[in-house]
Amino acid sequence: MYGWIGFKKPAIVLQDLDLIKDVCVKHFNSFVDRRVILNFEPPFDQTLLSLFGDHWKRVRSAVSPTFSSGRLKKMSRHVERNVRSLQRVLGQKQERNEEIELKDLMSRFTMDTIASTGFGLDIDTLGDPENAFCVHAKKFINPNMIVALVGIFCPPLCRLLAKFGFSFISSKATYFFEKAIDSALEVRRESGDAGKMHDFLDLMIEAEKEQTEGGEERRHMVDSHAGQALVFILAGYDTVSIVLSFTLFLLAKHPQYQKQVQEELDQKLCDLGPDDAVPGYDSVQGLNFLEQCISEAMRMFPPGLFLDRVCTEEINLAGVKIPKGMPVIIPVYAIHMDPELWEQPHEFRPERFEPEAKESRHQFAYMPFGHGPRNCIGMRLGQLELKIALAMMLRRFDVVPCEKTVYPVKLSKMQVMANDGLWVKLERRAVKS
Numbered sequence: 001m002y003g004w005i006g007f008k009k010p011a012i013v014l015q016d017l018d019l020i021k022d023v024c025v026k027h028f029n030s031f032v033d034r035r036v037i038l039n040f041e042p043p044f045d046q047t048l049l050s051l052f053g054d055h056w057k058r059v060r061s062a063v064s065p066t067f068s069s070g071r072l073k074k075m076s077r078h079v080e081r082n083v084r085s086l087q088r089v090l091g092q093k094q095e096r097n098e099e100i101e102l103k104d105l106m107s108r109f110t111m112d113t114i115a116s117t118g119f120g121l122d123i124d125t126l127g128d129p130e131n132a133f134c135v136h137a138k139k140f141i142n143p144n145m146i147v148a149l150v151g152i153f154c155p156p157l158c159r160l161l162a163k164f165g166f167s168f169i170s171s172k173a174t175y176f177f178e179k180a181i182d183s184a185l186e187v188r189r190e191s192g193d194a195g196k197m198h199d200f201l202d203l204m205i206e207a208e209k210e211q212t213e214g215g216e217e218r219r220h221m222v223d224s225h226a227g228q229a230l231v232f233i234l235a236g237y238d239t240v241s242i243v244l245s246f247t248l249f250l251l252a253k254h255p256q257y258q259k260q261v262q263e264e265l266d267q268k269l270c271d272l273g274p275d276d277a278v279p280g281y282d283s284v285q286g287l288n289f290l291e292q293c294i295s296e297a298m299r300m301f302p303p304g305l306f307l308d309r310v311c312t313e314e315i316n317l318a319g320v321k322i323p324k325g326m327p328v329i330i331p332v333y334a335i336h337m338d339p340e341l342w343e344q345p346h347e348f349r350p351e352r353f354e355p356e357a358k359e360s361r362h363q364f365a366y367m368p369f370g371h372g373p374r375n376c377i378g379m380r381l382g383q384l385e386l387k388i389a390l391a392m393m394l395r396r397f398d399v400v401p402c403e404k405t406v407y408p409v410k411l412s413k414m415q416v417m418a419n420d421g422l423w424v425k426l427e428r429r430a431v432k433s
């Protein structure tokens, strides 16, 4: 445990895995909130990522049914439809023998999946990267960093800039999504399709009904449905596309593991028929070795480089008094790369996630989705997208390095992004007899 000054405020950094467990689980009630670096404007202050205390608890329990097994199973149809489009695009690239930058392509696929699972919209970012949904969504993900820095170091000036139309997150983009959600809800209600599409919009409409029938918890979600839908973009876009692209890239550089994944797919998905059949929710359960490869990619390249919590009531941790309001930082990337926890941490070794190896390790040595009641609510949706997309691609294609491939990956200093891109080529796998 040590002190650190970040963004002009003191914080405590935890390295001890038992103490991290105390903060995330045992003493969760003293560490419910996340740190606020910037004051967000509505509806961004209403997303699960940034809510506080009891308000967060109510919204979390209202939104949780979106990610239940039953709903995910139905939602997987949207994922499968988008995976089919991805398959078409990959087929064309393979036929033209094109080099592919994985992060760009996987981000486009992920955007299409978000639009359908979160907003009930069919957009085609794979074919048309300049569609309005994608262009506006990128404004959230790549916000105005100058205004952000002003907000961190001089919040009053940031409020003044907002009055003149300069905000951290583009107000045009915010307006676009508020309107998009309102009109999608209206179309859904009028078409009589409510309850049949199995996406987040359906859940909002259900919540509205419960509101009129007096459902207290869901009411909080309706009050902020724009905020909750935006979470699909803010939390589900870069995360999934980072893991998808790094997993494929690592498999391209480690053909022995790629072959092992493909053998598993050939064996466990043989009932699916031809290799252009897209696997669904049930088919991707039990793809153990593929899961090991995804886990190892997330260990080496976790989209969330650190977690944070704020002490919400004074507490004593390992003899140190933590005052109310003190932020606590958990350095995920440093823990995932600690040679005392992971032998040769820079090597891709999926066998680290065999059941016995997992059993013998501290549970908190690995935390790509965080831990405890405030962990990632979209974990199972994210894993479903990853498994369906990877199973489709690796069943049909071999992913191989190309001239532009740079390995080991040189990461950007600010985020999980390969400075030289993640370049590969595809080869059509030999047709199985």
Ligand code: HEM
Binding pocket: 048, 049, 050, 060, 231, 232, 235, 236, 237, 239, 240, 243, 303, 304, 307, 308, 367, 368, 369, 370, 371, 372, 373, 374, 375, 376, 377, 378, 379, 381, 382, 383
């Ligand atoms: C591979 C994919 C993903 C990764 C690696 C990931 C990772 C994370 C991490 C590290 C956190 C912070 C957890 C903590 O503080 O303990 C988080 C929170 C969150 N994630 Fe994910 N995420 C992924 C996909 C998604 C998806 C697809 C969605 C939703 C559509 C989503 C929605 C959220 C939300 C709403 C939170 C905040 C939860 C809360 O504060 O209650 N995530 N995610």
